[in-house]
Amino acid sequence: MTKKTKKKVHLTLTVNGEEQEVAFAPHKTLLEVLREDMNLTGTKHGCELGECGTCTVLVDGRPVLSCLALGLDGEGKEITTVEGMDDKGRLHPLQDAFADLGAAQCGYCTPGFLLTAMALLEKNKKPTCQQMKEALSGNLCRCTGYIKIYEAIELAAARMRGVKAEIRQESIYGEE
């Protein structure tokens, strides 16, 4: 029995192409609503202050920090989380490439990187390494050193362009 009256807001959010009615406390961030009220725990959190990029989701196709967005402001927008990247279980080429190349090690920063990369490839089908670095400069990773991430994006981008692309042997085995 609580002294405080808690009023939840009740609205419809469109997440990964699906409309869902959700009720949540109005001061909750989109990160908290996704994880705690919609059971979509694929979006992670590393700091909740906008200092690491781990919580990245797409809102109307643009990568933003879900820890600094209100759940309320998600109304009327198309929200994409990592759970929405695959197509009926068929992995997005980025997901395949990240998994195959070891661009995901502990995997905790991975959803944020995947979505930022997906948004990049929407705008730029053949990004240079420098362009990738700049687009991903707001996502921190402590495991990979980023190198396999660029290689995975490059591979996925090529496949998405319909080019037959192979992983460089040196990426896997090192230089001779």
Place this chain on the structure above:
Amino acid sequence: MARKNPYKTIGTPVRRIDGRSKVTGQTKFADDLVLPRMLFCKLLRSPVSHATITSVDISKALAYPGVKAVLTGRDLPVPFGILPVSQDEHSLCLDKVRFAGDPVAAVAAIDEETAFEALDLIKVEYGKLKEIDSMFTAADTAEPRIHDYGDIGNTHKLVALEFGEMEKGFAEADHIREDLFFFEGNTHLPMEQHAALAFFDPDGKLTIWSSTQTPHYLHRALAKVLAPLAASHIRVIATPNGGGFGGKSDPFNHEIVVSKLAMVTGRPVKICLTREEVFYCHRGRHPVLMKSKIGVKKDGSITALDFESYLDGGGYGSYGVASTYYTGALQTVTYKVPNYKFNGARFFTNKPPCGPKRGHGTPQPRFALEVQLDKIATDLKLDPAELRLRTLHPPNSLTANYLKVGTIGLGECIKKVVAGSNWREKYGKLPLGKGVGIACSSYLCGAGLPIYWNNMPQTGVQLKLDRSGGVAVFCGETEIGQGSDTVLPMVVAEILGIDTYDIRVCVADTDLTPVDLGSYSSRVTLMMGNAAIQAAERAKELISKAVGEKLAVPASQLAFADRRVFNVSKPEQGMSFAEAVVCAEAKFGTLGTTGSYSPPISHGKFKGAGVGPSAAYSYSACVVEVDVNPATGIVVVDKVWMAHDVGRSINPTLVMGQVEGSIYMGLGEALMEEMAYRNNVGVVHKFPSMLEYKSPTTLEMPECVTYLVEDPDPNGPFGAKEVGQGPLLPIMPAVANAVFDAVGVRVDEIPVTPEKVLKALKLKAKGKEPRVGPTRLPTVVWPEPIRVATPWQGGDGKALSGEEKRRHALPTPR
């Protein structure tokens, strides 16, 4: 590029088995777990760095609507700690607090916000004590003591070891240098904050899911603190870690607290630390001051090395005693050191406790040694790469401190990076502002001894074979991103001739899996790998017997490949693996095999010999090319060449990932990572945030060229050695050495920041010694060293008795 690989699975870039789960967001990390009626825990932490706790009033917090329980130190009076010799932590501080951030009370409430609001209602009265902000203050402050134990005053531990004849060694030298170095403390900064969920079921059994690297050690700590709850009624499940790097290998306050709260409330209790709290958990790299005195011959070969290290340990012991020994252990495994002396001191200070971070106590002395050798090279006008090549430790031999070096591919590593980087055309020859630096290192493949004394294996693997042809493999190992969950089935798949994906991996569950000591010390590939080989070979033996009988083929003629078991000389004579299992189960009954592993007995028998030995050592060499702006001091790393002697790559993709990740973390340490504290408003962390604790972004990571050198080690599974820590170590000294090559100044400190470089440049311009670095050491009264005769003196690894010291005509102690 033809790659000779005698194996079908080992050495191939199999997709990591948790890869797809991670890229779809399905992997459940600890904070992703939810149980019905779950409560949330928040910890109240001390705002002061050193104080007695005079009183704690939790009444208002208990009465706050939504709060279900409040705990204080009295509720968990049994101390714990990772090392048996430093059981100095309480789940919630009992009588005193030892750093700003030390947990004092805990609240369990219906949601996190309520718990947070209730914290403000807890009134704690503190009796402030003198704050000990540095190792200098600790060395000079006998009272008040931060802890009631320790060698003397606030000096936690003093180590003094001597191998060989130091006076003679220095007398033989053509050139002697003495240098001071400092390596600032830094932290792991895993992307995932620590989190744990505890559940106490109606039968009185506790389960805790936690982001921990060491479920077995957590299990032991829980059993100790929560007694009389039996250890067999406690289950620890390590969830996949979102990064560990050593920061999640202590048993932690919050893990024990949520367990107790679950017992007290009868409901599941979860905690997830904020990023700031992760800084207070810390257990990161010790700040270390070092004095190194080295004697060398004209060709750079070492005649004697006298090394002193001073560690700032923070408020608790953690792994610190081991860390102290580690700062003196591995100096001898790269270059031959015929006479070696090591003095180490660890101090308690009122800051978050330091512990193991990737490299555990070895990066700091490695920095000192590699920079000092660079200075030697300059003094003697030698090429630093040549100097190292000439003085490599021979393979299959003992070091002065009784570490057994097996394979050592370091020479090959040096040659690769020298050639790849065009070292000869660059070193000493690039224009002002551009420079190259070289450094080498080594790391062990699992500590020779476990954290607590016992005669049991360090790791165990169990196999269950199913009639469907699937295999389940059980091991206590923990996936922290390094890929151990993938190495395990790859080993089994190789031996049984099946696909990695046919194998169900069951890990890190103290109820279900045999003990593995944990993912620390780079032990898992070597130890778990060897245990898995044993378990799989035993399964293969059973199957071979049954199938051999069935087919009338000698068991030794049977091959296991492509999910079949068949006659090597007549491949069409065989059966599927599934059929083979059925055959074996019919003959032997339910099938199950085990394998276990313990490292070889160490050769050193003196006190302290337990830290350093390992079944094998990996080796790394790197060249770093930098661009230093002489006007600003800003250092940019343009390129890194890294060669790592891995023995054999079990999975090259995973190996490359570890090398690249190690380079990244090394660069962070070299240039910008610092655990900084202020003492003008009390001793507090200067900025416990991911914004202000600088870790490199994509824009700071340079191009990297990696060479993997494979010189299979007989002690490694398929010859494999470690790769998770080794390649980090040479980066920091290589950067410092490169800065010297670029602008002619020495920064004898990590991190190498623009302010320090510019300061050194200004000194140079004034004609003063162009060096920035430490100039003084804490005052320590060293104990009498334990003296050990070196192997080449005919020593047996034991400490010399008084009589033996006289016989060896060793000099009288200073």
Place this chain on the structure above:
Amino acid sequence: MMRLPKFTYLQPRSIGEAVKMISDAGPTAMFVSGGTDLYPNMKRRQQVPKTVIGLGRVRDLSRKRGSPAEGVVLGAGMTLTRVCEDKAMKAAYPALATAAGLIATPLIRNMGTIGGNLLLDTRCNYYDQNYEWRKSINFCMKKDGDICWVAPSSPRCWAVQSSDCVPVVVAIGAKVKLVSRDGERLIEAKDLYNDDGIEYLRKRPDELLTEIHLPAVNGWKAAFAKLRRRGSFDFPVLNCAAWVKLAGTTVTEARIIIGAVGSHPIEAVEAAKLLIGKPLTDEQIKAAGDAAFAPAKPLDNTDFMMGWRKEMVRHYVGLALREVRDGRMPSTFKV
């Protein structure tokens, strides 16, 4: 997890609605645009408004109009990404586009707005900390305490102006429009800022910043340089905007604004004066850089040592001036 405190959230759809809401709600209300400055501060309890008025649905705030020939008007609600990627902006107002593009990270730029950046809260190592940390040091003058820890005997707060767009808009002579229930006013950007860490804006809390009026491009050039530890995330420890009017090769007018070395953007008056009537040579640029050293007074409340930051003023003023002259950053400028 760090969580926001409870608050009432209002979502006006027009400027008129927004200013009425804040007037009605009173002093415990604040506007929020991208949320990238306010929400972290709220999670750390540095700012705890009871009512937050979100401007995301006020479309009028995101409009851009005008032309470089007559002057461009930017809606305060334009995201930093829009400002830095807009082709017309990059061509005509490259200093502002560069400054906006160097802020934080691409993710934050997708959310943060130029108006929000112009009003960015001042920053300090003692202030930008979590609630419990600040409580343990008895808070500070800027929030809940009495002492400015970076200058304990000072009667004023020394929190640092940390925006990247501010020095540029001040240097180029932009104007800003402030709207309230009582009317509107258009003021010089430089008049918006005050030399105090707490009262750092000359704007009433109930006034809404709606537009930034960029001057017509008619013979002047400007450039921006930023110093920070890493290539992204970090706030400036020093930045500089240089604005120069040239007649042929001779400088007729100049303004040099240094940021992140005080509570307000600092005009290096003597440094700019030095340049007048002469060509913009390397010697002149060095002299200006050296002259800018004196008015820059960084304190020990950001990343890096203050002595080094002050020393860097010479070089970064030089970088900005060289870019004005040569149209590109010198190769030594990497971050």
